[in-house]
Amino acid sequence: MQTSPAQAPATVEAFRARLAEISGGLPKRLRQCAEHIAANTDRIAVSTVAELAAGADVPPSALMRFCQLMGFSGFSEMQKLFREAYSPGWPDYATRLENLRKGQSGGPAALLAEFIEAGRASLEMLARTTDEAALSKAVSLLGAAGTLHVAGFRRAFPVASYLTYVLDKMSVPAMLHDGVGKLDHRHALRPGDALIAITFAPYSEETLAIAADARARGLSVVALTDHLTSPLAAHASAVITVPEVDFGAFRSLSATIALALALAVAVGTARSDR
């Protein structure tokens, strides 16, 4: 361990700085402490050594060592810092958003506030409008298929890649059609496979083409799109729609990502049972 100064941080900022400073090249247990503390700084004021240690999954003594490494004489001294800095509950979500918004309109923080709000609204709308039957149908189609093909370009590409990533993590054979090198991988679509096609207005030609092709070959096609009237719906065996609120010209992806995650996990679970 290379660290030295052993001067106890006197403010929360100094604390964070010191944390960043020491967190290179820490042994396993101490690193676990550092990470858990970094992620739960706000809980220090109201927790005991044992609680925090349990959260970090280390014995209490390791956490003690960590406190000393940070420059404090022990946990109590460290906790004192946070108990004093403790401001009456945090500003709640609404207040904080308000503050972010107010800060020099147009600044990054104000923008962020808008996008957070848009994302939250999208998620709520998704919760209200999900068609459970369509979702179940999609899961059963995908659960029964061979390889899963995922197609999505432009704005839908992050969703497609995420979906593929999670499917892969769950040991589901999945192939991302990413259009690299203008290869369309058309012949990878084999009988018994299924396609998940993702596109939103303005609908991408490539995605529609792949969907039409898959359909023609008799594959199941699951559509992830914005409306039931989407041109993609015509080619699909199951259509899942995702409402997404936009702010200005920009459309958040929060709801779509959440849906993709749920879909992937549900399919992964279904397939591991079969």
Next chain:
Amino acid sequence: MQTSPAQAPATVEAFRARLAEISGGLPKRLRQCAEHIAANTDRIAVSTVAELAAGADVPPSALMRFCQLMGFSGFSEMQKLFREAYSPGWPDYATRLENLRKGQSGGPAALLAEFIEAGRASLEMLARTTDEAALSKAVSLLGAAGTLHVAGFRRAFPVASYLTYVLDKMSVPAMLHDGVGKLDHRHALRPGDALIAITFAPYSEETLAIAADARARGLSVVALTDHLTSPLAAHASAVITVPEVDFGAFRSLSATIALALALAVAVGTARSDR
């Protein structure tokens, strides 16, 4: 003393109600307690009996009696209420997901509900914890740079690709380092450019390597990561952290996506003004 029910309040509201209920016709010392507690409710979570008693100018035993009058078995039980209420909604997200996993309660729709909830919680946490200064710094660094390089693999790849997409839409020259063909595009990093590196635990080696390389070449590096203790932080000129509800391999990306969008739009705007 006229009081009776002796049912411990289970919420902060119930606590306040009970406080109002008993505070008529209290003897001197107990009234002092009630008043001090009413005025300093928020400090209960982080104080000892002795401290609060001193604040109310009564002996500890008086405060003890007050707690019992409120319906608690003692001070500790009362404090527990406030310590738990402090980080709202958090206590046991992981456990809920765990239950969901083994209890298969309701299939895909229930799963979706959980991920929506996780996404919403992540967004709220993001609103509460954003470091505005770091965000502004990142925007100004990126606004002043030449080409922007974006690096993120695995779980971070969807974010990287989305960021690149939005930057491109805003006419900002941006290059996604996607690792296709194992090319590392090292020489594309030219003086005056900047790098946006994205990685979460377990941190991807490739991303760290690119960041270190960019740093060595004198480029500005903006890190998008999970904690300040992330190894990525060591290479970065600005570190933006995103809290995200994380359960095993399943990380809701809602907050990260929202942040990426805000960052891209802010940078795009800044650059169009210059």
Next chain:
DNA sequence: GCGGAAATGGAATAATTATTCCAAACAAGG
């Protein structure tokens, strides 16, 4: 003022929580 009931303060004890210490496990280098 007197008797009884309620309230009070503080000292004694119990419980919890922090902290230290050391033997064992481990890793790196010869």
Next chain:
DNA sequence: CCTTGTTTGGAATAATTATTCCATTTCCGC
């Protein structure tokens, strides 16, 4: 494979903090 230095877990101890108890005081109606 052994040696040396570091890291680790847990049991032992120290310190703090909560809680109880009771002798003393205060209050109030008579």
